[in-house]
Amino acid sequence: MAYAAEVTLIAVAIPVPAAAAISRAIESARAAKAQGADLVEWRVDSLAEDPDGPTAIATLVRDSPMPCIVTVRDEREGGAFSGSDEERIAMWIAASEVIPAPAYIDVELSTYHTRSSIREAINRIAHAKSTQGKSAHAVDQPRIILSFHDYSGRAPGLSARVAEMWADPGSAISKVVWTARTVRDNLEAFELLRMRAKPTIALCMGEHGLMSRVLAPKFGGFLTYARIDEHGTAPGQPTTHELIADWNFRAITPRTKVYGVVGFPIAHSRSPAIHNAWFRAANVDARMFAMAVAPVWESFKATMAEMFESPVLDFFGAAVTVGHKQHAIRFVEEAGGVVDPRAKRIGAANTIGRGADGLLFAINTDVDAVIDALAGAAMRGKRALVLGAGGAARAAAFGIASAGASVVIANRTMNRAEQVAEQLARAAGDSPALDVRAMELSALGSQRFDIVVNCTSVGMEGGGASSENPLPRGVRLDDSSVVLDAVYAPAVTPLLAHAAACGSRCVGGFEMFLAQARRQFEAWTGSPPPTGGPPCY
Ligand code: NAP
Numbered sequence: 001m002a003y004a005a006e007v008t009l010i011a012v013a014i015p016v017p018a019a020a021a022i023s024r025a026i027e028s029a030r031a032a033k034a035q036g037a038d039l040v041e042w043r044v045d046s047l048a049e050d051p052d053g054p055t056a057i058a059t060l061v062r063d064s065p066m067p068c069i070v071t072v073r074d075e076r077e078g079g080a081f082s083g084s085d086e087e088r089i090a091m092w093i094a095a096s097e098v099i100p101a102p103a104y105i106d107v108e109l110s111t112y113h114t115r116s117s118i119r120e121a122i123n124r125i126a127h128a129k130s131t132q133g134k135s136a137h138a139v140d141q142p143r144i145i146l147s148f149h150d151y152s153g154r155a156p157g158l159s160a161r162v163a164e165m166w167a168d169p170g171s172a173i174s175k176v177v178w179t180a181r182t183v184r185d186n187l188e189a190f191e192l193l194r195m196r197a198k199p200t201i202a203l204c205m206g207e208h209g210l211m212s213r214v215l216a217p218k219f220g221g222f223l224t225y226a227r228i229d230e231h232g233t234a235p236g237q238p239t240t241h242e243l244i245a246d247w248n249f250r251a252i253t254p255r256t257k258v259y260g261v262v263g264f265p266i267a268h269s270r271s272p273a274i275h276n277a278w279f280r281a282a283n284v285d286a287r288m289f290a291m292a293v294a295p296v297w298e299s300f301k302a303t304m305a306e307m308f309e310s311p312v313l314d315f316f317g318a319a320v321t322v323g324h325k326q327h328a329i330r331f332v333e334e335a336g337g338v339v340d341p342r343a344k345r346i347g348a349a350n351t352i353g354r355g356a357d358g359l360l361f362a363i364n365t366d367v368d369a370v371i372d373a374l375a376g377a378a379m380r381g382k383r384a385l386v387l388g389a390g391g392a393a394r395a396a397a398f399g400i401a402s403a404g405a406s407v408v409i410a411n412r413t414m415n416r417a418e419q420v421a422e423q424l425a426r427a428a429g430d431s432p433a434l435d436v437r438a439m440e441l442s443a444l445g446s447q448r449f450d451i452v453v454n455c456t457s458v459g460m461e462g463g464g465a466s467s468e469n470p471l472p473r474g475v476r477l478d479d480s481s482v483v484l485d486a487v488y489a490p491a492v493t494p495l496l497a498h499a500a501a502c503g504s505r506c507v508g509g510f511e512m513f514l515a516q517a518r519r520q521f522e523a524w525t526g527s528p529p530p531t532g533g534p535p536c537y
Pocket residue numbers: 321322323324325366369387388389390391392393411412413416454455456457458460464465485486487488509510512513514516
């Protein structure tokens with residue numbers, strides 16, 4: 001039977017490797033409390049091997065500005081402790097003699113099950129009768145968190161281990177944490193929370209696991225961990241400030257809708273920051289997450305199918321970026337949804353949503369965004385160069401050619417450029433034939449263009465060619481050229497720096513980015529994003 005939902009706590013995890021680190025650790029905990037944390041987890045793995053460990057832990061617990069968890073994590077489960085059972089027990093006894101005692105003691109399931117001395121000691125501490133029950137202070141004994149961690153991925157038999165923890169009568173909380181292999185692992189964490197038989201922590205570590213940490217309240221997770229500095233105690237922990245201020249953690253409800261931005265790489269994406277700020281300003285109960293999905297059809301299909309089909313996630317849409325814009329069309333078509341004719345013609349969609357009729361839809365908001373970003377640039381009769389042959393290039397070439405310019409597409413892989421040019425040049429449906437042709441990069445020679453749009457990921461932060469300029473060396477720009485770089489991180493790319501030096505008008509990718517994001521927001525929510533006051537991204 002599922003356990004009733006409670007408020008999900010934020011526990012800031014602070015490592016205290018030595019007694020000398022105590023005062024700094026207390027300061028950090030105070031700062032986290034001021035930011036909104038409810039609990040502090042003292043990670044005293046190394047301290048427990050210090051002969052002065054018991055004295056030090058007593059100080060730490062006594063001076064703790066918040067209720068605390070005491071954890072001596074074994075090195076077999078990602079911690080630093082390799083000492084004896086006696087050392088660990090001495091720490092727990094010293095901590096539990098402080099008034100008030102720690103709220104929780106965390107011990108690994110494997111240790112608890114295989115070491116009878118540990119099991120007996122921790123149960124004695126947790127279930128001891130208070131000797132001071134009639135004093136002015138109510139003396140609560142620490143409650144046991146039984147935990148299981150896998151840093152290498154998802155361990156086989158995970159569900160059985162969780163069931164074992166739920167069944168243990170001595171423990172109060174069950175905790176399972178593993179490194180997510182893909183974003184889909186979060187769904188299993190949510191399922192464990194939904195099925196919980198007692199208060200449960202189910203979290204995924206690493207770049208794919210943020211969703212499980214932020215959405216723990218949606219599924220009634222007992223707590224989520226936060227870090228205080230850049231390190232944290234496990235990969236992927238957000239800071240308390242990020243949880244409270246950026247993710248609006250306290251306002252997450254069981255009805256919170258979920259959106260994703262899907263691409264590869266995706267860590268650089270500003271979409272979550274922008275859409276989350278707009279959701280908040282418009283009072284839309286929704287959060288967007290970055291989802292790194294390998295740039296192959298099978299991965300995209302599997303991820304989108306699991307997200308949209310989940311009966312509990314409330315997944316309502318995806319912004320689709322690098323590597324997946326063609327997949328977006330195929331996915332929606334195969335799901336029996338509606339692909340906008342313009343996206344179909346271009347062969348790329350950057351937005352998937354669910355309509356009021358429940359059907360999925362795919363649209364392309366990049367086309368209008370390119371035209372918006374090039375605002376004021378004359379197009380009719382002008383010559384434009386589009387670099388790249390992916391989703392963004394298709395949208396840019398279509399938009400610029402539809403506005404009357406003659407477009408050359410040049411790309412590292414020539415046959416992709418030819419395919420795009422061939423597809424766009426052909427009249428289709430209500431769309432007339434367009435003046436689009438492909439050229440080898442090396443054949444561009446010293447030509448001059450009125451408009452240049454970079455739609456490759458060259459120059460992109462975090463990409464493989466972040467310091468390179470995608471424009472072949474001989475191509476001429478001058479003070480009447482307009483150059484748009486779709487890459488928006490960094491703000492000044494190597495291409496824009498070169499264009500500025502040539503006196504050309506430079507348009508950063510962020511203009512285009514905001515324009516396409518506004519249209520996505522409207523497609524998902526039915527209203528444009530709020531205006532007035534900049535969103536906090
Ligand atoms: P995509 O479909 O994956 O296409 C990537 C393009 O970049 C392909 O033409 C690829 O060439 C080329 N490329 C990648 N690495 C290269 C390298 N090292 N040297 C030369 N060419 C390389 O991606 P996309 O969705 O079109 O996005 C492309 C870029 O535009 C990304 O940086 C994305 O962030 C940006 N973008 C920005 C906005 C915005 O609103 N500002 C909107 C959409 C996209 P091959 O065909 O040879 O692989």
